[in-house]
Amino acid sequence: MSDIVLSPGVRSNLLQLQQTSDLITQTQTRLATGKKVNSALDNPINFFTAQGLSVRANDLNSLLDAMGTGINTIQAANNGLTAITKLVQSAQALTSQALQTADTTVRATLASQFDALLPQIDQLAADSGFNGVNLLGGNDLTIVMNEDNTSQVVVGSVNDTVAGDLAISTSQNSWAGQTDIQAAADNLKTALTTIRAQAQSLSSNLSTVQIRQEFTKAMINTLQSGSDSLTLADSNEEGANLLALQTRQQLSTTALSLASQADQNVLRLFR
Amino acid sequence: MGLKVELKAGERFILGDCLVTNGEQRTRLLIEGDAPLLREKDIMTPAQANTPAKRIYLAVQLMYTARDPRIHHETYFVLMRDLVQAAPSAWPHVVAVSNHILAGEMYKALKSAKSLIAYEKEILDHATRGANLRRGRQTDRKSA
Numbered sequence: 001m002s003d004i005v006l007s008p009g010v011r012s013n014l015l016q017l018q019q020t021s022d023l024i025t026q027t028q029t030r031l032a033t034g035k036k037v038n039s040a041l042d043n044p045i046n047f048f049t050a051q052g053l054s055v056r057a058n059d060l061n062s063l064l065d066a067m068g069t070g071i072n073t074i075q076a077a078n079n080g081l082t083a084i085t086k087l088v089q090s091a092q093a094l095t096s097q098a099l100q101t102a103d104t105t106v107r108a109t110l111a112s113q114f115d116a117l118l119p120q121i122d123q124l125a126a127d128s129g130f131n132g133v134n135l136l137g138g139n140d141l142t143i144v145m146n147e148d149n150t151s152q153v154v155v156g157s158v159n160d161t162v163a164g165d166l167a168i169s170t171s172q173n174s175w176a177g178q179t180d181i182q183a184a185a186d187n188l189k190t191a192l193t194t195i196r197a198q199a200q201s202l203s204s205n206l207s208t209v210q211i212r213q214e215f216t217k218a219m220i221n222t223l224q225s226g227s228d229s230l231t232l233a234d235s236n237e238e239g240a241n242l243l244a245l246q247t248r249q250q251l252s253t254t255a256l257s258l259a260s261q262a263d264q265n266v267l268r269l270f271r
Numbered sequence: 272m273g274l275k276v277e278l279k280a281g282e283r284f285i286l287g288d289c290l291v292t293n294g295e296q297r298t299r300l301l302i303e304g305d306a307p308l309l310r311e312k313d314i315m316t317p318a319q320a321n322t323p324a325k326r327i328y329l330a331v332q333l334m335y336t337a338r339d340p341r342i343h344h345e346t347y348f349v350l351m352r353d354l355v356q357a358a359p360s361a362w363p364h365v366v367a368v369s370n371h372i373l374a375g376e377m378y379k380a381l382k383s384a385k386s387l388i389a390y391e392k393e394i395l396d397h398a399t400r401g402a403n404l405r406r407g408r409q410t411d412r413k414s415a
Contacts, residue, residue, distance in 0.1 A: 056366075151374030211341055212373060218348045219369055222355075239398020241357035242391060245323050254349050258329055259317040261343060266336050269290035270283065270314055 007263045057223040059147045060216055067213045069131055070143035074155060074206045077135035080128025081199045084121055084136075084160060088191050091117050091168070095185040098175050107181070111171035114184065118162045118170060125160040135202070136160040145212055153212075155205045158198050165198075166191040273303035276310070285309040285336060307336045313381065323354045324361075324391035328384040331368060335377040347372075354391075364390050 091114055098110045128136040135141055135157045145151040162168040168187045172180040249255055262268060276284065278293040278300065285291070287306035302308065309332070320329040330347040334340035351365055364387040371380035 146370060146374050151376070208375075211339075212375070214341060215344055215373055218344060219373070222348055222352050235360070235394055235397050238358040238360060239394045242323060242354075242395055243398060245353055245357040246321070249323060249326060249350075249353065250321075254346055255326065257346055258320065258326060258333075261333055261346065262317045262329070265333050266285055266288050266290065267314070267316070267333065270285065270316065 007259070007268070056147075057220050060220050060223070063144060063147065064213065064216050064220070066144055067209055067216065070141060070153075070155075070209055071206065071213065073130040073133050073135060073141050074202055074209065076130035077128050078199065078202050078206070080124055080136050081160070081195055081202070083124050084166075085192065085195050085199075087117055087121050087124065088166075088168075088188055088195065092185065092188045092192075095181050095188065098181045099178070099185070104174070104176050107176065108174040111175040114175075115170050118168060121166065121168075122161045122163075128160075143209055153205065153209055155202070160195070160198070165194055167194075273301045274308065276300045276302060276308075283311045285314065288338075307377065309336065313385075322388070322391060322395070323350065323357065324384070324388045326350050327354065327365075327368065328381070328388055331372065331377070331380050331384045334372065335381060358391070358394060361387060361390055361394075 094110050094114045094117070098107045101107060125136045126134070128134055129139070133139045133141050135155060136159070138157050138159050140157045141155040143153045143155070145153060159165050168184075168191050171184060175181045175184070276299070278284070278298045280295050280297060281293055283290060283292045286302070286308050313332075315325060315329050315332055317329060320326045327347065327350045330343055330350055334343045334347065337343060351369070355362055355365055364383065367383040368380050368387060371377070371383055
């Protein structure tokens with residue numbers, strides 16, 4: 001087993017941890033020397049600050065709903081794509097069976113099965129909507145990310161019907177000739193590539209929206225917990241608080257985890 | 272329209288997952304695309320981040336340069352809550368940073384975090400000055 005190597009960032013944090021014990025005493029004294037806490041009624045500014053915070057939390061909550069619906073819409077489209085992929089794969093199985101036989105009757109049966117599959121693909125594409133928005137059926141999805149509507153994610157729609165983006169044509173000549181089957185097989189192959197590309201772009205959109213959703217949730221929590229504890233102090237007190245916090249953070253796991261996160265980031269190259 | 276970057280000899284910057292170091296002469300680069308880009312003067316190392324606001328800046332910077340910013344969100348919110356509880360008047364600055372992150376404008380978020388650091392310095396300077404005054408002259412305590 002190799003030794004554990006401490007990066008300079010982590011090491012300096014550990015050093016700070018060791019040197020902090022005398023600072024703690026100092027901080028505790030500062031904290032003990034009367035930090036006055038006002039009730040909201042005593043201080044109108046506080047009251048309105050706190051109120052502003054909860055209004056903002058409400059605004060964010062409605063954004064969050066929109067994001068949730070957006071995520072469901074993307075997921076519905078994604079489920080549709082998965083199901084369509086399976087159908088296209090079954091169609092591929094039909095073409096490869098047809099290629100393995102020379103019997104034209106068997107080929108004709110397989111061709112009619114193939115033709116019967118195609119409307120099912122259209123049906124699935126039509127049913128992949130959520131809340132009236134179908135990303136596989138030509139409805140774009142716009143998700144608003146902030147209250148003043150300046151940041152949006154627009155998920156472009158596709159048209160996943162056999163006559164549309166998938167471009168799969170019905171069987172020719174009841175698949176009597178080798179080239180007829182091959183044409184269908186080529187169509188299917190291209191269709192699968194199209195679907196894969198669409199799924200990839202959907203999932204990248206999905207993760208963008210999910211990241212923002214989590215961030216918004218955490219922000220709402222902070223706003224809500226913040227609004228009751230916020231009491232405007234004068235700048236002397238704020239300064240003392242900040243100094244105390246500065247000391248306290250050196251002891252905290254947050255500083256350590258920041259340093260180790262930086263070690264795993266491209267920032268590690270920057271020494 | 273790309274971004275023009277002018278570099279002094281030996282100046283470094285981060286571009287996406289890479290650290291780019293300039294050679295021995297001044298260079299002018301034109302960069303197109305949307306990879307994260309950080310100039311040397313904007314980079315905060317963990318060792319430099321020794322105040323609450325600087326730590327927030329570092330966390331935002333990590334989000335900006337990370338492929339998956341999610342792992343840094345938790346740290347960010349812990350830091351943000353701590354700071355706002357210690358100095359509620361910093362709230363508008365913190366909101367600006369958060370809003371930019373929410374809108375995915377990470378470079379602007381960094382800029383706002385910078386103004387948060389400036390604001391914190393203002394408060395801290397005031398506090399240290401006040402403490403020195405108090406220590407120097409006991410009688411001045413009230414007026415200081």
